[in-house]
Structure formats: C-alpha cells, structure tokens
Amino acid sequence: MSSLLNNPAIQSSLLPLLLALGLTGLIRVTFGPQLGGRLASAAIAIGLIASLILIQAPVFPPRSASQKLPYLVALALVLGLVIDSLDLRGRILQGIGFVLSLVALGWLLGSRIGRFDLAGWVLIVVLIAVALLASIRSSATRDRLDGGIMLLFASGGIGAVSLIGASASIAQTGFAMMAACGGFLLWNWPRVRFALGACGHYVLLTALTALCAQLLFFTKASGWALLLLTPLLLIDVLQAQLPGLRNVTQPGARALCLAVLGALICTLAIAVALLLSADSASGY
Amino acid sequence: MTLKSLFTASILAATLSSGAALAAPANYKIDMAHTSAVFNIDHLGFSTMFGRFGKMDGTLVLDTDNIENSSVQMVIDTESVTTFHEKRDEHLRSPDFFNAAEFSEMTFESSKITKTGDNTATLEGDLTLLGVTKPVVLDMTINKIGPHPFTQAPMAGFSATGTIKRSDFGMGYGLPAIGDEVSLRLDVEAAPE
Numbered sequence: 001m002s003s004l005l006n007n008p009a010i011q012s013s014l015l016p017l018l019l020a021l022g023l024t025g026l027i028r029v030t031f032g033p034q035l036g037g038r039l040a041s042a043a044i045a046i047g048l049i050a051s052l053i054l055i056q057a058p059v060f061p062p063r064s065a066s067q068k069l070p071y072l073v074a075l076a077l078v079l080g081l082v083i084d085s086l087d088l089r090g091r092i093l094q095g096i097g098f099v100l101s102l103v104a105l106g107w108l109l110g111s112r113i114g115r116f117d118l119a120g121w122v123l124i125v126v127l128i129a130v131a132l133l134a135s136i137r138s139s140a141t142r143d144r145l146d147g148g149i150m151l152l153f154a155s156g157g158i159g160a161v162s163l164i165g166a167s168a169s170i171a172q173t174g175f176a177m178m179a180a181c182g183g184f185l186l187w188n189w190p191r192v193r194f195a196l197g198a199c200g201h202y203v204l205l206t207a208l209t210a211l212c213a214q215l216l217f218f219t220k221a222s223g224w225a226l227l228l229l230t231p232l233l234l235i236d237v238l239q240a241q242l243p244g245l246r247n248v249t250q251p252g253a254r255a256l257c258l259a260v261l262g263a264l265i266c267t268l269a270i271a272v273a274l275l276l277s278a279d280s281a282s283g284y
Numbered sequence: 285m286t287l288k289s290l291f292t293a294s295i296l297a298a299t300l301s302s303g304a305a306l307a308a309p310a311n312y313k314i315d316m317a318h319t320s321a322v323f324n325i326d327h328l329g330f331s332t333m334f335g336r337f338g339k340m341d342g343t344l345v346l347d348t349d350n351i352e353n354s355s356v357q358m359v360i361d362t363e364s365v366t367t368f369h370e371k372r373d374e375h376l377r378s379p380d381f382f383n384a385a386e387f388s389e390m391t392f393e394s395s396k397i398t399k400t401g402d403n404t405a406t407l408e409g410d411l412t413l414l415g416v417t418k419p420v421v422l423d424m425t426i427n428k429i430g431p432h433p434f435t436q437a438p439m440a441g442f443s444a445t446g447t448i449k450r451s452d453f454g455m456g457y458g459l460p461a462i463g464d465e466v467s468l469r470l471d472v473e474a475a476p477e
Contacts, residue, residue, distance in 0.1 A: 006461060059454040063415040064386050066379045067454060167378040169457045218385040219378055 020183025041200025165221025190252025
C-alpha cells in the first residue's frame with residue numbers, strides 16, 4: 001500500500017480523482033441536498049490536500065513557496081467553507097477569492113519585493129490581473145460546468161508546463177489539482193448537480209496563483225507558455241463566438257466542446273514551452 | 285639555581301607559552317582550486333549518485349599547535365550544484381531539491397572541534413540549508429600541515445565527512461524513493477593569509 005502511495009502517478013492522478021469523486025457524494029449524503037450541495041466542492045480541496053501531503057510532507061514553519069502551498073490551500077478551504085455555509089455569492093464571493101490570490105502572492109514573494117527588477121514588477125502586475133480575471137470568471141460560471149472545466153485545464157496546463165520547466169513537484173501538484181477537479185466534475189456531467197462552490201473555487205484559484213508565482217520567480221518555466229494558458233479563462237466566451245460551436249447548447253455536448261477548446265489551448269502552451277526550453281527540458 | 289631564579293624562569297616560560305598560544309590561531313585563505321564539497325545519495329536503491337558544488341567561499345582560522353582552537357566557515361552556492369548531467373542538475377536546482385532561486389546559499393559554521401587522535405577530530409557546527417539551520421557533526425582528518433613541496437610556503441589541508449538527513453532541512457521531495465540520508469565530504473586546502 002505504501003509503495004502504491006509513493007508512486008508519483010498515483011499521488012497526482014488516481015488518488016485525488018477517487019478522493020474527490022467519493023467525497024463529493026459523501027458530503028452530499030452527510031449534509032443533505034441544500035448544505036451538502038453547497039459544500040460538495042470541498043471534496044476538491046480534500047483530494048488536493050491529501051495529494052500535497054504525499055507529494056511532499058508538510059513542514060512547519062514553512063519556509064519555501066512549495067512548503068507554504070498546503071497552508072494556503074487549507075486557508076482557502078476554511079474560507080470557502082464559511083462562504084458556502086452562509087451561501088454568500090456575487091461580489092463577496094469574487095472579492096474574497098481575489099484577496100486570497102493576493103495573500104498567496106504576498107506570502108510567497110513579499111520578502112523579495114525589494115529585489116524585483118522591472119520584469120519582476122511586470123510579472124506581478126500580470127499575475128494580479130490574471131488572478132482577478134480568474135476570480136471573476138470562476139464565480140460568474142459557478143452554476144455551469146464552464147468554471148470547473150476552465151480550472152481543470154488550467155491546472156493540467158500548468159502541470160505540463162512545469163514538468164517542462166524542471167519542477168516535478170509543481171507538475172505533480174498541477175496534475176493533482178486537475179484530477180481532483182475532474183473527480184468533482186464527473187458528478188456534473190452531463191447534468192450539473194453541484195455548483196463549483198467557494199471551497200473548490202478558492203482552493204483552485206489560490207493554488208493556481210501560487211504555482212504560477214513559484215514557476216515564474218523560482219524556476220525556469222516558460223512565462224510565455226503560462227501566458228498562453230490565460231485564454232482558458234475565457235473558453236465559454238470563445239465557444240460562444242466560434243462558428244460551428246456556438247450552436248452547441250445541449251449541456252453534455254457543450255461541455256465536450258469546452259473540453260476540446262481547453263485541450264487545444266493547453267497543447268499550444270505545451271508546444272511553446274517545449275520549443276522555448278529546447279535542450280533544457282526536464283526528463284532524464 | 286636559586287628559588288628566586290626558578291620562579292622567574294617559570295613566570296617567563298608561562299608568559300611565553302601563553303603568548304604563543306594566543307598568537308597561534310591564524311587566518312588562512314582557502315584555496316578554492318583544491319577545495320571541494322561533495323555529496324552522495326541513494327537513487328531508488330539501485331545506485332549511489334554523487335554530486336559536487338562548483339562554487340563556494342569560506343574562512344579558516346587555524347591553530348596548528350592546538351587544532352581545537354580552530355574554526356571554519358563555508359558558504360556554498362547552491363546554483364553551482366553539478367552531477368555531470370545537465371538535466372538532472374537543473375532538477376536539483378529546482379524547488380524540488382536545492383531550490384536555488386529561493387535559497388541561493390548553503391552555509392556551514394563550525395562551533396567546536398574536539399581532537400580524537402593524532403590527526404583526527406570531530407568537527408561540530410551548524411549547517412544551514414533551505415533556510416533551516418541544524419547542528420551537524422563531521423569526522424575530520426587533518427591530512428597535512430606543513431610546507432608546500434614546491435614553494436615551501438606553509439599549507440594545511442583537512443577532510444571532513446558526515447551524514448545528514450535531507451528531510452530535516454525540509455527537502456522532502458522524492459522520499460523515500462530517493463534516499464533521505466546524504467553523505468557529505470568536505471575537503472579544504474588553505475594557506476596563511
């Protein structure tokens with residue numbers, strides 16, 4: 001059993017997927033249709049935290065960005081539980097999500113602010129802008145599959161780009177987020193049963209912001225490849241604009257259209273990351 | 285010899301010897317061309333991989349008469365880690381292991397040297413890695429203190445070996461597949477400044 005759990009592929013795919021899948025149903029059964037439905041996306045957070053613990057045992061006090069991630073995810077989960085329990089939506093939901101992203105950036109990069117050059121400040125501004133966009137888009141699409149699909153592909157894309165940028169643990173974390181999100185989304189295909197609540201929304205957004213900051217400032221991952229993942233936050237808008245796809249309105253088929261668009265955007269970003277990394281790509 | 289002259293001679297000898305002891309510790313300049321920090325680690329149980337750091341700096345205060353009065357301080361550039369495999373080196377510099385962008389330095393500062401034999405001692409000190417400082421004990425061998433064979437300039441050289449657990453320093457990625465215990469070896473060659 002322990003050798004199974006030590007397997008990186010299990011840690012970042014099967015385990016979070018099965019945990020999120022099982023826990024989503026368990027939360028719904030335990031807390032009933034109303035509260036259980038609102039809290040169901042906490043399963044994403046629990047699946048991810050289980051993976052993080054296995055990928056790298058938590059350290060206290062945390063010193064590096066990687067060590068801070070489980071604490072940020074736990075904070076996002078707690079805040080998400082409060083918001084979902086109170087059934088708060090709209091600006092409060094968005095605002096807290098965005099503030100969590102800022103907290104993540106501040107905690108990870110705060111001690112280095114004095115040493116940022118112009119490029120560093122540009123990256124920070126771009127990160128904040130993308131975090132704001134992600135927060136707005138996720139909360140706007142919470143009652144449809146769109147929000148979950150965009151965050152699923154964003155997680156997977158970041159995992160793949162970081163694997164090329166030579167950080168296996170960040171790659172594993174990205175894939176674990178993708179798998180946990182996928183486990184939750186399986187309950188919602190083709191018909192949406194549970195909205196992507198604040199628990200799932202906050203945890204994924206906070207972790208994605210933290211991973212992007214870590215990749216951009218502490219690794220050689222391609223910033224251009226990461227930037228190319230940004231259109232994932234607008235796949236529902238893209239789908240509505242593209243001829244041939246905009247007429248697909250049946251929920252199951254529409255979800256598949258969005259998934260295809262997500263896969264294409266990820267493929268483009270991965271290709272750029274591979275091209276830019278040339279000889280220095282990871283894998284040995 | 286009278287009692288008075290014997291007393292005077294004793295005072296003089298004590299003064300000279302204490303003066304000599306106080307003067308003995310000297311600053312040595314570490315010769316980086318002949319100094320190395322090397323590590324070994326188990327890889328999946330199949331092999332033992334080794335690596336070294338190509339860039340470091342340090343200070344050595346050496347008392348050739350009493351090694352226990354000596355001290356050493358080393359600063360190692362984590363970005364300079366090399367295992368003679370570029371892709372693996374990149375991975376070692378990443379947040380998974382040495383996290384060189386966040387923690388660019390690894391330091392060792394000795395706190396105590398205890399003589400254990402004619403040319404051996406234990407070297408105790410604090411190792412700081414990934415922002416975590418832990419005490420470590422290294423077995424030290426004083427290889428040679430004496431004139432350089434070609435230049436006749438005074439030289440000193442020692443080796444120190446020991447083992448640390450990387451998880452103690454928060455370097456937990458890949459455990460237990462990639463070993464927790466890391467063998468260290470530090471070789472230093474130095475000359476008086």
